[in-house]
Amino acid sequence: MSLYTIAQASEEVDLTPYTLRYYEKEGLLPNVTKDSGGRRKYHDDDLQRIGFIKCLKGTGMSLKQIKEYGDLYEQGKAKFKERNAMLEEHREKILQEIKTQKKYLKMVEAKIEMKI
Amino acid sequence: MSLYTIAQASEEVDLTPYTLRYYEKEGLLPNVTKDSGGRRKYHDDDLQRIGFIKCLKGTGMSLKQIKEYGDLYEQGKAKFKERNAMLEEHREKILQEIKTQKKYLKMVEAKIEMKI
């Protein structure tokens, strides 16, 4: 199957239908189509895109920035450089964040070991 | 030195005075004292505590939960078990989160390498 109702897509990507509509309203999902009755139809491409949105969001990128990235993506090859620059910068941020998380992990573990 | 004005404490822990007052209002900093003129005086203990709050917060714990933890902490040895259980659970969460971050890092790197 390669077409999903909002309920099915919601299940598939583990986001509520509210959130999916919200993301679309915010311009993050420009390619979701509608059937003759006006209902959303999600394609595999849309689900892929949502997956990447979740990745960016899960690593601390704001929806606003994710939209910027998506807008560049829509402009194709012409904006490849800018787009990749965003990702490379974000990559650094994730690396930094993992470091910080590891430091915090040590702090929590130290507190656990303190036994007081 | 072991006493800090709110401005100094703010500088020291890299949080705004607004945030420090907010944390106090929320019950996260029960031991901040005031001088004769009613001004806050932060002790080294307070700064340590703020440091740990930042650690918990930075690893995704809500202020509400941090307050719960702090409240248990205030009750000393009697609540040691509960308190440590919270930390151990949180430790698992951090480990899981680091895993997720690493997965997302791979996804971003893959997208960068895609060159399209």
Added chain:
DNA sequence: CTAACAGTTAAAGTTAACTCTAAGTCAAGA
């Protein structure tokens, strides 16, 4: 044919975590 259901929209409401404002106080320097 009709009732139930799954969807639609615009707009209002919610939550967490700040962030700021307004009005006031107090200590210190010219």
Added chain:
DNA sequence: TCTTGACTTAGAGTTAACTTTAACTGTTAG
């Protein structure tokens, strides 16, 4: 003494990211 500046408070405002509501519509099972 006067003013400046750093603080105080209660309470209002902000922001991001949803989440819900209300009113409505098209599809389908009986």
